[in-house]
Amino acid sequence: xxxxxxxxxxxxxxxxxxxxxxxxxxxxxxxxxxxxxxxxxxxxxxxxxxxxxxxxxxxxxxxxxxxxxxxxxxxxxxxxxxxxxxxxxxxxxxxxxxxxxxxxxxxxxxxxxxxxxxxxxxxxxxxxxxxxxxxxxxxxxxxxxxxxxxxxxxxxxxxxxxxxxxxxxxxxxxxxxxxxxxxxxxxxxxxxxxxxxxxxxxxxxxxxxxxxxxxxxxxxxxxxxxxxxxxxxxxxxxxxxxxxxxxxxxxxxxxxxxxxxxxxxxxxxxxxxxxxxxxxxxxxxxxxxxxxxxxxxxxxxxxxxxxxxxxxxxxxxxxxxxxxxxxxxxxxxxxxxxxxxxxxxxxxxxxxxxxxxxxxxxxxxxxxxxxxxxxxxxxxxxxxxxxxxxxxxxxxxxxxxxxxxxxxxxxxxxxxxxxxxxxxxxxxxxxxxxxxxxxxxxxxxxxxxxxxxxxxxxxxxxxxxxxxxxxxxxxxxxxxxxxxxxxxxxxxxxxxxxxxxxxxxxxxxxxxxxxxxxxxxxxxxxxxxxxxxxxxxxxxxxxxxxxxxxxxxxxxxxxxxxxxxxxxxxxxxxxxxxxxxxxxxxxxxxxxxxxxxxxxxxxxxxxxxxxxxxxxxxxxxxxxxxxxxxxxxxxxxxxxxxxxxxxxxxxxxxxxxxxxxxxxxxxxxxxxxxxxxxxxxxxxxxxxxxxxxxxxxxxxxxxxxxxxxxxxxxxxxxxxxxxxxxxxxxxxxxxxxxxxxxxxxxxxxxxxxxxxxxxxxxxxxxxxxxxxxxxxxxxxxxxxxxxxxxxxxxxxxxxxxxxxxxxxxxxxxxxxxxxxxxxxxxxxxxxxxxxxxxxxxxxxxxxxxxxxxxxxxxxxxxxxxxxxxx
Ligand code: ARG
Ligand code: ZN
Numbered sequence: 001x002x003x004x005x006x007x008x009x010x011x012x013x014x015x016x017x018x019x020x021x022x023x024x025x026x027x028x029x030x031x032x033x034x035x036x037x038x039x040x041x042x043x044x045x046x047x048x049x050x051x052x053x054x055x056x057x058x059x060x061x062x063x064x065x066x067x068x069x070x071x072x073x074x075x076x077x078x079x080x081x082x083x084x085x086x087x088x089x090x091x092x093x094x095x096x097x098x099x100x101x102x103x104x105x106x107x108x109x110x111x112x113x114x115x116x117x118x119x120x121x122x123x124x125x126x127x128x129x130x131x132x133x134x135x136x137x138x139x140x141x142x143x144x145x146x147x148x149x150x151x152x153x154x155x156x157x158x159x160x161x162x163x164x165x166x167x168x169x170x171x172x173x174x175x176x177x178x179x180x181x182x183x184x185x186x187x188x189x190x191x192x193x194x195x196x197x198x199x200x201x202x203x204x205x206x207x208x209x210x211x212x213x214x215x216x217x218x219x220x221x222x223x224x225x226x227x228x229x230x231x232x233x234x235x236x237x238x239x240x241x242x243x244x245x246x247x248x249x250x251x252x253x254x255x256x257x258x259x260x261x262x263x264x265x266x267x268x269x270x271x272x273x274x275x276x277x278x279x280x281x282x283x284x285x286x287x288x289x290x291x292x293x294x295x296x297x298x299x300x301x302x303x304x305x306x307x308x309x310x311x312x313x314x315x316x317x318x319x320x321x322x323x324x325x326x327x328x329x330x331x332x333x334x335x336x337x338x339x340x341x342x343x344x345x346x347x348x349x350x351x352x353x354x355x356x357x358x359x360x361x362x363x364x365x366x367x368x369x370x371x372x373x374x375x376x377x378x379x380x381x382x383x384x385x386x387x388x389x390x391x392x393x394x395x396x397x398x399x400x401x402x403x404x405x406x407x408x409x410x411x412x413x414x415x416x417x418x419x420x421x422x423x424x425x426x427x428x429x430x431x432x433x434x435x436x437x438x439x440x441x442x443x444x445x446x447x448x449x450x451x452x453x454x455x456x457x458x459x460x461x462x463x464x465x466x467x468x469x470x471x472x473x474x475x476x477x478x479x480x481x482x483x484x485x486x487x488x489x490x491x492x493x494x495x496x497x498x499x500x501x502x503x504x505x506x507x508x509x510x511x512x513x514x515x516x517x518x519x520x521x522x523x524x525x526x527x528x529x530x531x532x533x534x535x536x537x538x539x540x541x542x543x544x545x546x547x548x549x550x551x552x553x554x555x556x557x558x559x560x561x562x563x564x565x566x567x568x569x570x571x572x573x574x575x576x577x578x579x580x581x582x583x584x585x586x587x588x589x590x591x592x593x594x595x596x597x598x599x600x601x602x603x604x605x606x607x608x609x610x611x612x613x614x615x616x617x618x619x620x621x622x623x624x625x626x627x628x629x630x631x632x633x634x635x636x637x638x639x640x641x642x643x644x645x646x647x648x649x650x651x652x653x654x655x656x657x658x659x660x661x662x663x664x665x666x667x668x669x670x671x672x673x674x675x676x677x678x679x680x681x682x683x684x685x686x687x688x689x690x691x692x693x694x695x696x697x698x699x700x701x702x703x704x705x706x707x708x709x710x711x712x713x714x715x716x717x718x719x720x721x722x723x724x725x726x727x728x729x730x731x732x733x734x735x736x737x738x739x740x741x742x743x744x745x746x747x748x749x750x751x752x753x754x755x756x757x758x759x760x761x762x763x764x765x766x767x768x769x770x771x772x773x774x775x776x777x778x779x780x781x782x783x784x785x786x787x788x789x790x791x792x793x794x795x796x797x798x799x800x801x802x803x804x805x806x807x808x809x810x811x812x813x814x815x816x817x818x819x820x821x822x823x824x825x826x827x828x829x830x831x832x833x834x835x836x837x838x839x840x841x842x843x844x845x846x847x848x849x850x851x852x853x854x855x856x857x858x859x860x861x862x863x864x865x866x867x868x869x870x
Contacts, residue, residue, distance in 0.1 A: 005313040005366045011132055012043045013050050013085075015139040018183075020129070022109075024116055024147040024190055026101040029109065030060075032093070033129045035139075039088040047085045050092075053126035053133040054080035056108075060095040081130045094130050103127070104777050104818045112256035113215065115191030116151070117269055119262055122312055122371045125183035135182040136310045136414040144174040147190045153213060155189040157181070157265045159247060177265055179245070180412065182308055187264030189213070189252045196222045200233050202243045208233075214253040214276065217741075221276035224287060224669070225251065225294050232295040235329050240403060242302045251275060251294070255743060258779050258821050259375065260293050263300030270297070273744055273780055279667040281745050283710045284677055287669035291333060296326035302407060310414040312371045316363040316439075317417045319375075320383020324391070327384060334671040337559035338609045344534045344560070347385065349622040351377035351537070355444045356469070356625070357832045358868035364417050364439040369863040372821045378442075385537040386438045390424055392483045392507060392535050393435070401427040434481040434511055441477050443468045447484070447510070449542040453525035460488070460522050465514040466538075482510040485535035487558060488519065488526035489551075505532060505558070527551065532558040544568060550596045559610060566600070566614040569593060570642070574623055577638035578631065587638075589645045597646055601653045608661070609675030612682040617643055620794035630836045632798035647689040658683040658698070667708040674710075681714035688718035696723055703731055713748055720756045736773075746773045747784045754788035761796040762803055765789055776815065779822050786811055790829040797829065802843025805830045809847035812861065813854045820858030827851065827861060831868035845869070 019034040039047065059076060062069040062083065074083040083092075103110040108127025109118050118124070126133040143156035148170050154163070158177030165171050193213040200208045210229060212222040229251070236242040246266045257271035274293045277286055303325060304318035331339045354360065354377055361374065363383040368374050391399045402424035410419055417439050425432050445468040453460050464484070468477040487505050508517050519526075527548055531540045544552075544565075549572070552565035577587055600606065600614050620639055624630045647654070661680035665673070684702060687695040700723075703715035712735075719731045732753065739745035750773065754765050768774055768785050775781045790797055790808050797804040808830060816823040833844035851857070851865050 002367050002369055003371075005311070005364070008311055008313075010042050011040055011134065011137050012048050013132065013137075014038050014040050015132060015137055018131075018139040018141045020141065020143045020186075022143070022145050022147075022188065024100075024145065024151065026111060027099050029098050029100055030095065031098060031129045032095050033131070035092045035094075035131075037090055037092050047088065050081075050083040050085050051079075051132070052081040052083070052130040053123070054096075054130040055126050056098070056103075057127070057130060058097040059130070060097060061093075063093040064090050066091070066093075080126065096129055098128060105821070106256055106258045106779065106819060107821070109188065110256070112254045115193065115215075115254065116147075116189065117191075117252065117254050118186065118188045118264075119258060119269065120186050120264070121184040121262060122315075122375075123184070125186055128186075131183050133183050134311065135184055135308050138180040138182050138308070138412075138414065140180050141177045141186060142174065143176075143186075143188065144172055145188060145190055146170055146172040151190040151192060153189070153191055153193040153195075155187075155213070155250060155252065155267055157185070157187055157267050179265060179306070181265050181305065182414065185263070185265045185305055185308070187262070187267045187269055189267065189269065192216075193252070194219045196226060198226050198230065200230050200244070200249075202233070203237045204243060206243070206247070208244050208246070209248045210250075211248070212251045212253070212275070214272070218253065218272070218276050221278045221281070222253075224277045224282075225270075225275045225290055228291040228294040229298060231291070231333060232298040232329060235295070235332065236299055236302070236325075239328070239332075240302070240325070240400070240407075242299075242407070244301065245306070249298075251297075255780070256778055258819070261297045263297045263304055265301075265305050268297045270294075271780065273747060276744060279669070279708050281709055281739070281742050283713055283748070284669055284674045286709075286744070288330065288334065288674070292326050292330045295329040296322055299325045299329070306412065307407060307410040308414045310416050312368070312374070313364055313366065314416050315371075315374060316379045316383035316386075317415060317420055319380045320363060321387050321420070323380050323384035324387040327388075335607060335609055335675065337563075337607070338613065338675070340533060340560050341563050341610075341613050343381070345622065347377070347381050347537060349619060349625055351381050352444050352539075353621075353625045353832065354378055355382070355442060356835070358834070359828075359831070359864060360442045362438075362440050362442045366440070370820075370824070370859040372860055373824055373863050382537050385534075389438070389483050389536055390432075390435070392485065393481075393509070394424065394428060394430065398428045398430075399424070432481075434479070437478050437480050441468065441470075441480070443470050443477065445477075445480055445482065445536075445538040447482070447531075447538050447540045449528070449530060449540060451525075451528060451542075453522065455524075458520055458522045460519045460526055462486075462508075462517045462519075462528060463514065464508070464510050464517065466510060467513075479511060479513050482536045482538060484508045484510055484530065484540075485532040485558075487529040487532060487556070487561075488522075489529060489555060490522075490526055491524060507535065529556050529558055529561045531561075531564075533560045534564075546572060546590065546592060550592060553596060553614070554599065559607075563610065563613050566596075567618055569596070570617050571623065571626060574618070574635075574638045574642060575627075577641055578634040581634050581637050582631070587641045589642060589649075594646065594649045598650055598653055601650060601657060607675055608679035609671075612675075612679040615679075615682050615686070617646075621791075624794070624835075628835075630840075632794070632836065632840055633800065636795045636798075643686070643689050647686040651687065651690060651692075651695075654683045654686050655698075658687065662702075664705075664707060677710050677714075681711065684714055685718050685721075688722040691722050696727075699723065700727065700731075709745065709748075713752065716749075717752050720752055721758060740773065743780075747780050750774065750781065750784040751788045751792075754785045755792040757793065757795045759796070761789070761793065762799070762807060766807075777818060779819065782815065782819075782822055782826070786826055790826060798840060800839055802840070802847065805840075805844050805847040806850070809851050813851055816858050816861045820860035823858065824860035824864050827864055831864060833868070 015035050017036040021032040023030040100109045100111050107124035145154040154173035156175035158175050161176045162174040194216045195211045195213040198210045251268045253270050253272045253275045255272050260274045261270040299322050303321045309317050405427040406423035421432050448465045451462045470477050485507050549565045549569040553562050556562045620635050623635050661676050688699050699715050699718045706712035812823050812827045830844045830847050833841045848869050
């Protein structure tokens with residue numbers, strides 16, 4: 001059944017308070033809920049039946065104002081309960097039973113390594129008890145947890161107001177959350193946990209207790225998350241004026257988790273992989289991921305919790321905004337340019353593909369079958385880009401005035417994307433009517449840019465036309481309001497709009513389908529640097545020559561665009577190589593291109609992290625996204641050729657740079673050291689690609705002597721992809737023996753193997769899923785092995801016989817019975833069949849049809865597969 005935004009109606013009943021009582025038992029947890037219910041004065045006349053959501057619940061009893069309800073007064077439906085109501089205000093008491101142990105969907109209340117935990121967003125609360133499980137019903141929660149004493153830690157939202165022993169030997173704790181919240185922000189944790197503790201004093205002087213809970217064996221891995229949390233708390237005070245509002249803030253690490261983390265009020269629950277780290281076991285990117293996710297969940301306390309969403313179509317209201325906030329936080333803590341490059345790469349590679357695929361949707365979708373399928377890169381990352389455009393258009397101060405007004409107006413309530421825009425408008429007396437189309441239109445806009453120069457008058461003009469490819473079932477798109485940050489470079493590389501002074505940059509506001517921008521005062525034709533800092537989530541086409549791109553790579557004052565020029569250049573070369581391969585011509589790389597890379601590699605004035613980003617060739621996946629028709633084999637051949645040619649030609653410089661950076665200093669995940677390791681390991685992987693003995697010896701030596709996980713994993717990855725078979729096997733075994741008790745490292749180890757470009761990887765994966773370390777019920781393991789193969793192993797996944805697709809399809813059908821959310825994500829790579837050349841596209845369809853024919857699919861998988869096939 002499809003749900004539409006246009007059908008939104010206010011809730012019939014409100015819940016002023018929610019009193020929950022849990023008696024935890026693995027297979028039979030008793031839940032008693034007492035709800036103070038009142039007819040919503042905004043919902044019209046009469047007393048309609050009270051509809052409560054409820055899934056997989058065993059109903060024990062219902063009482064209204066203390067008297068048990070006769071069976072004629074209510075009805076159990078597929079979705080929950082319908083109760084006849086004869087008064088506008090009453091206390092509803094429901095008792096029901098649930099089975100956390102058999103709950104492998106990881107939504108609602110479930111067990112992870114013996115620990116009880118919850119995940120309620122978006123619609124998991126209905127798997128705990130009958131409730132109006134929608135975000136616009138906000139209620140004050142009190143929660144009592146009763147459990148055996150082998151679960152000493154009992155946590156829920158807010159402040160603990162009571163605890164003690166029960167007569168039967170169990171114990172209990174009662175928590176009260178003073179802030180009204182929707183059910184999706186409810187959380188409960190019970191287990192044998194330890195915690196690290198710290199404090200933070202807010203700007204108004206409130207002392208907040210900070211705790212991170214984890215199994216005893218991981219207690220040494222919490223320090224980085226704690227440091228990140230404190231940084232995030234200060235940052236939100238400084239940049240947004242937002243203070244924390246409870247006396248306690250808790251984080252719990254959980255091994256079985258569908259997503260990264262969850263912002264439950266006062267009790268964030270995290271996927272272990274997104275919170276636990278130690279220098280020996282975590283890579284630099286894990287350290288950075290943790291900092292950003294800890295920030296993200298913390299920032300939700302305002303953008304999500306204090307102001308929440310009216311309905312799930314508004315998801316980007318909290319997610320887009322919060323991703324923008326966490327990206328700026330990370331940029332302020334680390335290298336701004338590198339953070340931007342990483343985010344844009346992800347967006348271009350994966351969000352653009354989503355926007356061009358069968359599940360394409362606007363950042364505010366207008367319909368869905370299963371909302372879990374819409375926790376997407378579009379809602380999150382493109383949503384963040386839309387907020388960033390507002391920031392660019394308004395400027396920092398006005399944006400802040402807008403966000404202040406938004407928080408002030410909507411504090412304690414459930415808002416919409418429209419409310420956010422209105423606050424931005426009202427705070428600044430600006431008109432964002434046209435900008436609103438970003439919320440309702442799907443697809444990646446394309447900007448065609450051409451220019452001309454009149455020598456006589458010194459006038460330079462840029463013509464920009466916008467269009468947006470839409471899918472058949474979407475309305476024709478209206479022109480968008482697009483900020484394009486540009487610079488104009490003269491022949492010396494000075495970044496000058498010559499009628500102005502100094503280092504000039506302008507934001508052009510494109511609003512028309514076709515628009516002309518004029519500049520005067522030039523002696524010769526300038527070279528445009530377009531869409532600086534990626535000022536809008538669009539594709540820009542401009543007929544750059546290779547020479548001009550090399551010039552931008554060397555001279556642009558916008559660091560992001562120096563990288564972008566290198567990407568355009570690489571893409572041009574890879575396109576040529578693909579064509580040559582298909583027409584049977586000899587492959588070759590332009591010498592100018594090689595020299596440009598050599599210059600970058602030798603440039604010691606550049607940030608090493610940026611050098612690494614420039615050197616790294618675009619992934620096969622990102623090349624695929626840029627092609628209208630994907631010829632997987634040609635992409636693989638072209639990229640392999642380019643990589644090997646560069647590696648061979650630049651070997652001396654690569655080795656020199658590698659050696660200079662290969663100093664053994666004590667590990668610290670600070671921006672400077674991370675940058676150096678990033679370049680060092682990029683050089684290492686290029687060297688390995690030569691497959692020469694001396695290079696592979698260097699890799700082997702780094703593998704044996706590495707003092708941190710970043711270096712160790714980089715060496716293992718290089719070995720797995722390029723080493724000689726016996727050495728690879730022994731490295732894989734050695735690494736496993738050393739780390740087999742560390743869950744996070746084992747996940748990394750699995751992922752490196754499944755993304756190996758080597759032939760035979762699929763056979764190896766079929767063994768890996770039988771390995772003792774693999775667990776089909778653990779999403780991280782599934783993501784490492786199956787996700788690693790389908791999403792990060794372009795070459796082996798796209799084998800011409802379709803074996804990769806059929807294997808994944810088989811796993812999807814099996815996983816769907818265990819965890820529909822995870823299954824629905826895993827199937828995505830085979831749903832983009834329309835873009836592939838015939839051979840592969842036919843095999844993908846066949847695999848999809850197989851899934852549909854297997855029958856009994858969850859809503860999750862059904863939605864993704866059926867939308868792709870029809
Ligand atoms: N709100 C969480 C976050 O962005 C994500 C939770 C999504 N959960 C889900 N089952 N779809 O941090
Ligand atoms: Zn979020």
